[in-house]
Amino acid sequence: MYNSFAAPQAKGKAANDIIFAANALAVADAAAIGAENVTNGTIGAILDDDSKLVCLPTVEAVYRNLPINEVIAYAPIAGTPDFLEKVQVATFGKSRPNGFTSAVATTGGTGGIHHAIWNYTEAGDTVITADWYWGAYKVLCLDMGRKLDTYKMLTDGGTFNLPALTEKVNALLAKQNSIMVIINTPAHNPTGYSLTTEDMEQVVAMLNKAAEETGKQAILFLDAAYIDYAGEKDAVREVFKALDNLPERVLAIVQYSMSKGFTMYGQRLGAMICVTSSEAAAKEFFEINQYTSRATWSNNNRAAMRTLVQIYSDDALLTAVEAERDHYYKMIKARADIFVEEAKACGLPMIPYIAGFFLSVPCANSQAVCDILHKDHIYLVPLAAGVRIALCSIPLQKIPGIAAKLNDALKAV
Ligand code: PLP
Structure with a gap:
């Protein structure tokens, strides 16, 4: 019998990623019968209507023109000062909240989720x-000895379910010294849902009330990974005004990722940005997260920092990048429009889609539903609450018919 070398906290861990597993099936099918005959709706990256991975052309030009020293040199552990300033412009736009903010560079969005869980929650x-959530949240929690619990995101009327969140927050604050809530908005993965500014104001007020009543504290973690494809840039960012003058007991952390906004997925850069009414809390945020960076990956990708800084320091470059993002936002929206119209026509239930890379169909036994679709060479992602369809990666011409086939599969299980 194999005598494991793994330490007790590591023993038995295996990342069985359902998304990569579904993608592997699609890739194998494409190799067997030709990619043109397969619909791969599993990939969380933008593919154009010729199924080519998209790189925003201005991002590519800026990146390729960087002096080699800006590519190979170390960056400061927290990130270069100009990056830490410009990434806040990229994140908040015209809606920078009133209060103290502080940023620390992270490896993509994932890095900041890691640091926030590590530094703002206790073991257990x-x-x-x-x-409806991105599966990596659970892996991150479990790997650090934390748990993940969920609330029903939407009411039966399709609005944000504040009462369900409130109930969970109160129950956990009775047992813990603090509470962390992760909300992925706007253009939520996997549903394409976005909270309104009013929803966010109510979340902040609810967290404050729960914290005041118990004498404890709350951390609101806003994962904004898809913000650059969520709609008109200023309108989308108004939600951050809900973080104006935060109550003392509530700390907000906004997570920005360059993976989607710059199509630089593999370059691994993002930033975690705190918003607080306390200067000391902002200083502490910078210190403890920089420390955890030193203790994990050390420093981040300097070339990606330079790329963001150059683009956000030059109006012409920024205008070009924004036009390119808008082009792909519209490409994804055109795919969504067809799917949503066909879903309505055949009565397929759907979580309200506002924008973003994905949309979702609620159902039980999602694995069986996805398995049925394999007969039609359609590959989607089975999640606990339903099936996820990656609009970002399915060419427009392959969208017609998916909704009806999905509806048939739903009825067959
Ligand atoms: N948050 C969500 C919900 C995501 O889907 C992703 C990427 O798939 C991320 C954050 C950030 O990913 P990365 O670490 O690649 O920037």
């Missing part, structure tokens, strides 16, 4: 997120 604590 439970973190809260929506019942």
Whole structure:
């Protein structure tokens, strides 16, 4: 019998990623019968209507023109000062909240989620997120000895379910010293849902009330990974005004990622940005997260920092990048429009889609539903609460018919 070398906290861990597993099936099918005959709706990256991975052309030009020293040199552990300033412009736009903000560079969005869980929750604590959630949240929690619990994200009327979140927050604050809530908005993965500014104001007020009543504290983690494809840039960012003058007991952390906004997925850069009414809390945020960076990956990708800084320091470059993002936002929207119209026509249930890379169909037994679709060479992602369709990666011409086939599969299980 194999005598494991792994330490007790590592023993038995294996990342069985359902998304990569579904993608592997699609890739194998494409190799067998030709990619043109396969619909791969599993990939979380933008593919154009010729199924080519998209790189925003201005991002590519800026990146390729960087002096070699800006590519190979170390960056400061927290990130270069100009990056830490410009990434806040990229994140908040015209809606920078009133209060103290501080940024630390992270390896993509994932890095900041890691640091926030590590530094703002205790061993054994439970973190809260929506019942529709990105699976990595759970892996991150479990790997650090935390748990993840969920609330029903939407009411039966399709609005944000504040009462369900409130109930979970109160139950956990009775047992823990603090509470962390992760909300992925705007253009939520996997549903394409976005909270309104009013929803966010109510979340902040609810967290404050719960914290005041218990004498404890709350961390609101806003994962904004898809913000650059969520709609008109200024309108989308108004939600951050809900973080104006935050109550003392509530700390907000906004997570920006360059993976989607710059199509630089593999370059691994993002930033975690705190918003607080306390200067000391902002200083502490910078210190403890920089420390955890030193203790994990050390420093981040300097070339990606320079790329963001150059683009956000030059109006012409920024205008070009924004036009390119808008082009791909519209490409994805055109695919969504067809799917949503066909879903309505055949009565397929759907979570309200506002924008973003994905949309979702609620159902039980999602694996069986996805398996049925394999007969039609359609590959989607089975999640606990339903099936996820990656609009970002399915060419427009392959969208017609998916909704009806999915509806048939739903009825067959
Ligand atoms: N948050 C969500 C919900 C995501 O789907 C992703 C990427 O798939 C991320 C954050 C950030 O990913 P990365 O670490 O690649 O920037």
